[in-house]
Amino acid sequence: MVAWISVVSVAIAGSRYTYQILWNTAAAWIVVALVAIATSRYMYQIYNREVNPALSTWVIFFVGGFLSFLTYVHSGKNMTFETGIFNTADMIGDLLVALSVIIWVKKPKVKFELFERLYLSGAVTIVIFWIISENPIVSNALLQLLIAGGYIPTIRKIIRNKRNTDSFYSWGIYLVTSSVAVSIGLGNHDGLATLYALKSVIMTTIVLITMIVYTKKKRRIEE
Numbered sequence: 001m002v003a004w005i006s007v008v009s010v011a012i013a014g015s016r017y018t019y020q021i022l023w024n025t026a027a028a029w030i031v032v033a034l035v036a037i038a039t040s041r042y043m044y045q046i047y048n049r050e051v052n053p054a055l056s057t058w059v060i061f062f063v064g065g066f067l068s069f070l071t072y073v074h075s076g077k078n079m080t081f082e083t084g085i086f087n088t089a090d091m092i093g094d095l096l097v098a099l100s101v102i103i104w105v106k107k108p109k110v111k112f113e114l115f116e117r118l119y120l121s122g123a124v125t126i127v128i129f130w131i132i133s134e135n136p137i138v139s140n141a142l143l144q145l146l147i148a149g150g151y152i153p154t155i156r157k158i159i160r161n162k163r164n165t166d167s168f169y170s171w172g173i174y175l176v177t178s179s180v181a182v183s184i185g186l187g188n189h190d191g192l193a194t195l196y197a198l199k200s201v202i203m204t205t206i207v208l209i210t211m212i213v214y215t216k217k218k219r220r221i222e223e
Contacts, residue, residue: 161214
């Protein structure tokens, strides 16, 4: 009887492990597809001037994402296609959006005000800390806090204009993408990958709430 219980337990554990591997691989490709859809749609909306994103946000996102990728690679973690795909795809998407704003938005403004300057100074400080301490894991965690601050220019722009100037479609897809990426990080027991994705879930939710609030306010004014 005990032997049968052991066999069943091993079989269940094996099936769960197989399921987790299959889900991680499938989820990684889902992330790639969603980032591609969201980015291409966002670029199309920028081209048609349906949205007017804050360029500084996307420049900051790219800088933060690039440094996050470098620290993750040097963290000693066994980075796989699944655990590294969100940061990689995110970084490429941020660069494409920033370039789209530069190319297609009439006189794009890169307002590196006090916040933006402090942000970039923070990025340089973290790089210096990484070089001196040789601790990429702590540096990566600090970068997640810094990247979270990169959402502030977008939120601030919506509040200043008192209307939504961004895309529900793209940010909504990004929220779904981040949520899928969280499951990949948790499934692989990868703390850094989970932290990167979880930060995106929290901050994207805040952006979407801000967009909803000011969309409703504008509708009330028009009524």
